[in-house]
Amino acid sequence: MGTSLRKIIYSILFCSLYQNITAQTRSDIYLICNSSKNEISEGMWRGDIKYDNDPVYNHPPITFLFESKNVGYTIWFTHYSFNLDKLKKERPIQKDDYQMQILIKPKSFYNNTILKANPIYIDRIKETFKTAKEAWAWADGLREKTIYLFDGSDPMNWGEEGDGTTIRLIEVRMVATNEPREELVFPD
Numbered sequence: 173m174g175t176s177l178r179k180i181i182y183s184i185l186f187c188s189l190y191q192n193i194t195a196q197t198r199s200d201i202y203l204i205c206n207s208s209k210n211e212i213s214e215g216m217w218r219g220d221i222k223y224d225n226d227p228v229y230n231h232p233p234i235t236f237l238f239e240s241k242n243v244g245y246t247i248w249f250t251h252y253s254f255n256l257d258k259l260k261k262e263r264p265i266q267k268d269d270y271q272m273q274i275l276i277k278p279k280s281f282y283n284n285t286i287l288k289a290n291p292i293y294i295d296r297i298k299e300t301f302k303t304a305k306e307a308w309a310w311a312d313g314l315r316e317k318t319i320y321l322f323d324g325s326d327p328m329n330w331g332e333e334g335d336g337t338t339i340r341l342i343e344v345r346m347v348a349t350n351e352p353r354e355e356l357v358f359p360d
Contacts, residue, residue, distance in 0.1 A: 201317050202286045203249075203344075205236075205294035206324040213241040216294050218323065227258045230271070234342060236321065240298060245307035245351075249321065249344040272343040275320065276328075279339055286322060304351070314346040 207218035217237045230253040239246040253271050277285075301307040320341040327333040328340040 199318065200289065201314065201319045202289050202291035202341075203294060203319060203321045204286070204291050204324065205238075205321065207236060208325070212239070214239070215298065216323075218325070228255055228262065229253060230255050231274075234344075236323075236344060238294060238298070240301065240307070243301055243304055243307065245301065245304040246349065247307065247311045247346060248348045249319065250347045251321075251342050251344045272345070274343070275341040276334075276338050277341060279337055282322070282339055286320075291322070308349050308351040311346050311349050317346070319344050319346065 205216040207216040209218055211217070215238070217239070219235045219237070220232055233250060233252040235251075236249040237246055238249065251272050251274070253273075256265060256271075259265060297310070298307075301310070321344050322339065322341055323329060326340050326342075328338065
């Protein structure tokens with residue numbers, strides 16, 4: 173067996189074994205990170221999408237980029253909440269046009285629910301990805317899943333906003349990676 177084939181097999185086994193170890197005990201997946209609003213080369217970046225009071229949205233969309241320039245991957249997580257009444261006047265409603273939530277929970281929810289659900293710590297998992305293919309395989313396993321992101325850099329989560337008794341969870345979807353894909357070519 174060639175060295176490259178052996179590496180591919182080991183990568184597949186590692187990714188599937190890691191997913192089994194970190195499998196959630198509930199249907200919800202919790203990601204824990206400390207995002208940055210400044211440009212970064214490693215970790216999680218948070219960006220608020222330009223909003224301009226677009227009536228199609230209930231509130232401004234939020235994007236999180238999980239990336240490693242050293243390893244060569246970028247994974248996009250996005251939060252959006254459409255005003256479906258306004259949206260359907262502009263275009264047909266799509267399957268992915270659902271209402272994502274921003275949850276405000278008591279601080280006890282962190283210890284009593286999130287930590288018991290075997291959360292995924294972004295800073296820890298990024299250390300396990302030796303190749304971009306490993307990161308992309310992990311991200312593909314998150315497609316179509318309900319993900320709640322706890323951002324330790326969110327001012328509400330460290331007491332600067334609110335009364336200090338609550339936390340904020342942002343529902344996100346894994347929407348894309350920078351994995352090269354073969355383009356589909358349709359015959360004329």
